[in-house]
Amino acid sequence: MAMRSISLVPLLLLLALMQGCSTMGPMRGVGDTVVLDKTVVELPEAQLLDVWVEIFNPGTLPKDEEDAAGLSMDIREAEARYFPEQLRATMERTGYWGAVRLVPRNTAGSELLVSGTIIESDGENLELEISARDATGKEWFRRTYSKEVDYTQYLRIDREGEDVFQPLYNTIANDLAKLRAKLERGEITEIRRVASLRFASDLAPDAFDGYLEQNGERFNLARLPAADDPMYQRVQAIRDRDFLLIDTLNGHFDNFTREMEQPYTDWRRARSEEAAKLRALEREAMKRKLLGVAAIIGAIAIEASGNGNRAGSSVARDVLILGGAYTFKTGMDKSSETGIHRDAIIELDESFSVEARPLVVEVEGETHELTGSAEMQYVKWRALLKRIYESETGFAGT
Amino acid sequence: MAGLLLAGGVLHADEARSLERLRVNHAAMVSSEQDFHDRQRRGTLSGVEATDYAAYVARLHRLVAEDCAELALAGVSLPPELGCPRLTPNLLVPPPIDQASEQTPDEQLAALDAELMGGLGDFDEMLLREQDRVRAKAPMSDAGGAGGGGAGAGSGDGSGEGAGEGDAGAGGAEGESAESGEGTEASQGTGGANAGMGGRESGPRTQRDGRKRGAPGNIPNGDDDDVVARQLREAAEKETSPELKAKLWEEYRKYKEGTS
Numbered sequence: 001m002a003m004r005s006i007s008l009v010p011l012l013l014l015l016a017l018m019q020g021c022s023t024m025g026p027m028r029g030v031g032d033t034v035v036l037d038k039t040v041v042e043l044p045e046a047q048l049l050d051v052w053v054e055i056f057n058p059g060t061l062p063k064d065e066e067d068a069a070g071l072s073m074d075i076r077e078a079e080a081r082y083f084p085e086q087l088r089a090t091m092e093r094t095g096y097w098g099a100v101r102l103v104p105r106n107t108a109g110s111e112l113l114v115s116g117t118i119i120e121s122d123g124e125n126l127e128l129e130i131s132a133r134d135a136t137g138k139e140w141f142r143r144t145y146s147k148e149v150d151y152t153q154y155l156r157i158d159r160e161g162e163d164v165f166q167p168l169y170n171t172i173a174n175d176l177a178k179l180r181a182k183l184e185r186g187e188i189t190e191i192r193r194v195a196s197l198r199f200a201s202d203l204a205p206d207a208f209d210g211y212l213e214q215n216g217e218r219f220n221l222a223r224l225p226a227a228d229d230p231m232y233q234r235v236q237a238i239r240d241r242d243f244l245l246i247d248t249l250n251g252h253f254d255n256f257t258r259e260m261e262q263p264y265t266d267w268r269r270a271r272s273e274e275a276a277k278l279r280a281l282e283r284e285a286m287k288r289k290l291l292g293v294a295a296i297i298g299a300i301a302i303e304a305s306g307n308g309n310r311a312g313s314s315v316a317r318d319v320l321i322l323g324g325a326y327t328f329k330t331g332m333d334k335s336s337e338t339g340i341h342r343d344a345i346i347e348l349d350e351s352f353s354v355e356a357r358p359l360v361v362e363v364e365g366e367t368h369e370l371t372g373s374a375e376m377q378y379v380k381w382r383a384l385l386k387r388i389y390e391s392e393t394g395f396a397g398t
Numbered sequence: 399m400a401g402l403l404l405a406g407g408v409l410h411a412d413e414a415r416s417l418e419r420l421r422v423n424h425a426a427m428v429s430s431e432q433d434f435h436d437r438q439r440r441g442t443l444s445g446v447e448a449t450d451y452a453a454y455v456a457r458l459h460r461l462v463a464e465d466c467a468e469l470a471l472a473g474v475s476l477p478p479e480l481g482c483p484r485l486t487p488n489l490l491v492p493p494p495i496d497q498a499s500e501q502t503p504d505e506q507l508a509a510l511d512a513e514l515m516g517g518l519g520d521f522d523e524m525l526l527r528e529q530d531r532v533r534a535k536a537p538m539s540d541a542g543g544a545g546g547g548g549a550g551a552g553s554g555d556g557s558g559e560g561a562g563e564g565d566a567g568a569g570g571a572e573g574e575s576a577e578s579g580e581g582t583e584a585s586q587g588t589g590g591a592n593a594g595m596g597g598r599e600s601g602p603r604t605q606r607d608g609r610k611r612g613a614p615g616n617i618p619n620g621d622d623d624d625v626v627a628r629q630l631r632e633a634a635e636k637e638t639s640p641e642l643k644a645k646l647w648e649e650y651r652k653y654k655e656g657t658s
Contacts, residue, residue: 155469159399234514241434241521244452248525251532258537370528377521384514391507 004132024140028322030147032356034167037174039095047133047188049180050112050195052246055102056080056128057117068348069342070271071122078260078356079121079361083128085257087114090169092364096177101246102253104367108202111135111243112226114176123150123268124275126165130172132179135195140179145172145388153275164268188368194219199242204385207231231389238381245374249367256363260356267352271345278341413474420465422645424480427458429633455520459515460613534638617647618654 058076063070085102091114092100103110112134119127131142147168157164183191194212198219201208208231213220225232298320422469437443443451466482532594621630630653634646 019605020452026413035631045436048441070471096583098439138619237518240438241518243438244448244522244525247448248532251529255532255536373524374521377517379515381514384517388507388510388514391503391510 015362017061021283026118027144027146028171030145030171032153032167033142033206034170034174036090036144036170037094037096037177043096047185048096048120049111049188049191050098051088051091051100051114051176052103052107053084053091053100053114054105054107054116056084056115057105059118059120062120068123070346072349074120074360075349075355076118077360078264079118081253081360082257082260082264083118083121084114084116085128086165087116087172089168090166090173091176094173094177096180100241102242103246104249104251104371109195109199109239111191112140116327119144120146123271123274124151126168128172132176134191136191136220141175143175151269151272154265154272157265164265190221193221195223196236196239197221197225199239200225200232203235203382204231206386207389208235212253214250230390231385234385234388238378242303242374244319245370249370252366252370253361255297256359260359261356263352267348268304271348274341274345274348276344278338281341291324298324413469413472416465416469417474417476418645420462420469420476420480420482422649423458423461423465425635425637425639425642426630426646426649427455427462429636430458430629431455433629433632450626451629452522452528453607454629456519458518458524463512467603576599599620623654 058073058080061071061073061076081102088102089099091097098111105115112132114130114132116131117129117377119129121127125148127144129144130141132140134140145168147165153164153182157166163169197208197211201212208225211221211223211225213222246286339396425573430451434443434455437451438448462482466476466480469476470482526613620628623631627650630646634643634650637643637646
């Protein structure tokens, strides 16, 4: 007993530590019907925050070999672009936000950045960890959302034309809208200004030194440039190009999503159907094996009770043993049938993986090409702004 | 007419025409660029419209730069409100000597500004080519929708002067943010879950009835305006100088004729 108590201590400590360190919010299960919250009236432009939804982190595949069977990082990489696009489109429909864009990971400059990690995705279960952080560095929330569907729901979405996990995207969008509604007008203005000045100070650090105060990950406004500050206007002209660049990238992401949509939905539906059959067979196999074993145990019990020498009991015992053995055998047969469905799932996964990979490679290539040329251009602009600043002020920047 | 009399004396007729054209192009450029930024900020431009509009603004920038260069080469002293880079001629003609060391700080600044504007124009063109490529690669089923995140936001959040904000807060979403709480939620959605407000698609539409805004009689109805025509029309409508207004309407009419 003492041993058991001692062995629990590290476990309890570990649990306490995990609880203390975790920044994860509560898990949120999502039902089948979630109404998307939309604005009743059009919001004034000054009250809109632009949102950037990052390409998700694809996460890792399940450690359990059986759970991971067939799944691949190629599929995850495709999903890491597909899911945020669904969320982006959902948020855009609410009317609560300014421009909602999909951006590559680690793209700086957003007013509100929504990030995500795929925890689980196998066609039937989707679990995403979502966080949102505004330009001032304030984290709005970090929460895990999960939803389970079965293959019959894929049949329904064929009729309705929306993603089977739409309720999950709606839930995330609704949560974000609720948090946004809590912001005062001044807070929204400050977020927008900080975003703009963070962009400016990144591009022309000498000229915008001192406008923001940074404390760790948090940024506060220290002062504002004049509205007609020529340097600020130059930076804003470049920022417009930054938005245009991201819009162009979004064209590529949009093409990717539309090319992926049908094969991805087909794959999820077929996989989900096979998984349902597999589970039904596994249940049946297990039931038969248990019945078979119970019959055999019953027969042995009859024998052990000492009544086994009677002719009737002997027959009953033999029937039980034979019946039990037969039932057990059919259970084993059912088990081997499950292999067919497991193989079918693996085959489906491999096939979709082959289809998804080139799409991901293509969109990644386009993203890199475009951001690469833009980055080179930004380097030139940074140098140019530095020279302009020196020319305007007579000071050599750092 | 006062604009035609400059420090150097009376202009030749062709110089006067060039200057007038520059004024028109400059007015259209300023007005369109501002409008473009406003619309991007509001998210009322679709991907295609944003592309067309950006191309139009970039073209106006080029036209203004060309006009400035032409007049500067002719030795015309340009009014500062037209925003011409002061060293445009020197940028067009390769300097025989190290020009930078000969320039005043103001001249250097103007040259750097011109370089920046040139770079922005090149970048715009690169993005426009890329957007054409995106559209060409769009799946055939619904190629018109390419553009994804679509209309870019513009600059200007009112930084600097405590820009006036709007009034209403968010409509609809009320209640707690549910930071805690577990379990399945069916049918959550808070208030105002209808109204069909489609975010960026739901922005205010442009008033296109030119007749109500003083369009000349020979100006066609603007119902079938594309984005470029719409901007020309709006620039003409907003212009207060009758002379410039007439020029802008003329540009609009020519454009409509060219596209019909």
